[in-house]
């Protein structure tokens with residue numbers, strides 16, 4: 104970054120700190136700046152941090168020790184260390200036996216022992232024939248203090264001393280004193296020593312203008328024209344900002360809207376049907392025999408109230424009965440059993456949206472293109488893969504020349520618009536022939552997953568509804584598409600209020 108730009112982007116606080124560094128005598132600590140600039144320590148530290156990241160200052164971190172005297176050391180600073188007190192005693196009294204020292208000294212027993220130990224260590228005295236005598240070293244020491252004693256006195260005088268400020272000699276003395284119990288209080292402290300870098304010096308040489316910043320623009324400033332002279336701080340685009348969670352559409356709802364949009368754009372009309380459906384529309388008119396496994400209680404939710412749902416026109420019901428029993432006029436043999444209208448009346452929660460297509464075909468004449476999105480229900484145990492309630496998008500295309508190939512083309516177009524690669528495999532449904540299953544490709548897992556069924560409605564479905572053109576039909580699951588889109592492995596995520604996750608999803612995918 105060039106110097107001009109750095110200067111331009113300096114904050115008021117950064118400038119103040121730089122100026123302080125120019126003015127103060129090194130070594131400079133953050134506390135020195137706090138004092139000279141009357142700034143808050145937090146502001147100083149944060150300014151130092153950004154100045155350091157811009158390469159204008161270097162901050163030297165070190166650990167120092169603060170030494171303070173104890174009660175005992177203050178006493179010794181006046182009277183002398185125990186060994187000095189005994190040295191003086193010996194110089195007055197001449198050589199003494201240990202027991203005599205114990206008696207004559209004003210120290211207590213332990214202090215006497217300590218004193219004799221240190222007399223030996225410092226070579227101020229020696230033991231000869233059971234008596235303690237001053238050495239020539241000791242004689243010299245009577246005239247001058249040792250560096251440990253000097254340090255002790257300085258401590259008593261100043262109250263506290265930084266280890267780093269001591270001369271080498273006194274540093275050694277500190278080590279010696281610190282070996283002894285109860286003479287020193289030592290506290291470790293972290294130190295910051297701040298230096299201007301060459302870059303920092305260059306900037307100061309250019310001269311820094313410190314202008315107070317206007318924080319608020321008042322009505323008065325505007326009226327008087329003072330605003331022209333005010334100095335405003337630039338926007339800090341890196342400043343912390345509050346995280347806000349705007350309301351947004353649920354991701355499942357979003358993909359539903361996307362699917363709706365695709366079909367509308369492909370020229371389909373949207374239809375709806377009831378969620379509580381008769382078995383008739385859900386199964387019978389789709390040529391699903393009444394003993395079909397899917398109709399069992401363990402697969403389908405039967406509704407207690409209302410237990411029965413109104414059937415359509417008698418003639419349609421009658422035609423459906425005939426198709427089931429012997430194929431009616433379709434040329435098929437039917438399922439060859441006695442069809443029961445009571446079973447057809449039962450209320451169910453629809454197990455697919457194909458019943459919406461069947462109803463639509465009764466009401467509308469081809470050519471037509473219809474789609475329907477809605478909830479369907481199956482008695483599934485809840486797992487990461489399955490829910491008893493999910494969404495399908497259903498559709499039909501009915502016209503004179505509609506073929507199975509057209510159906511595949513429509514499905515391919517739909518999935519391509521959603522951004523997926525699709526393939527088809529043969530399948531079976533009681534109500535379609537030919538039938539297919541659509542699979543889409545998962546690049547991350549390098550696998551294909553099944554997403555829905557499709558096929559050409561059979562004559563056994565179309566005849567009772569009096570539809571004379573071919574009808575291409577499809578019914579596709581939506582939750583799995585959503586899971587792939589969102590990269591989630593557990594379908595339950597779509598139905599839990601996991602706010603953390605929902606909030607983390609971008610508003611626009």
Ligand SMILES: N[C@@H](Cc1ccccc1)C(=O)O
Pocket residue numbers: 454455456457532535555556557558576577578579
């Ligand atoms: N109803 C089938 C899908 C389907 C719809 C239309 C035709 C063929 C199959 C299902 O729920 O899986």
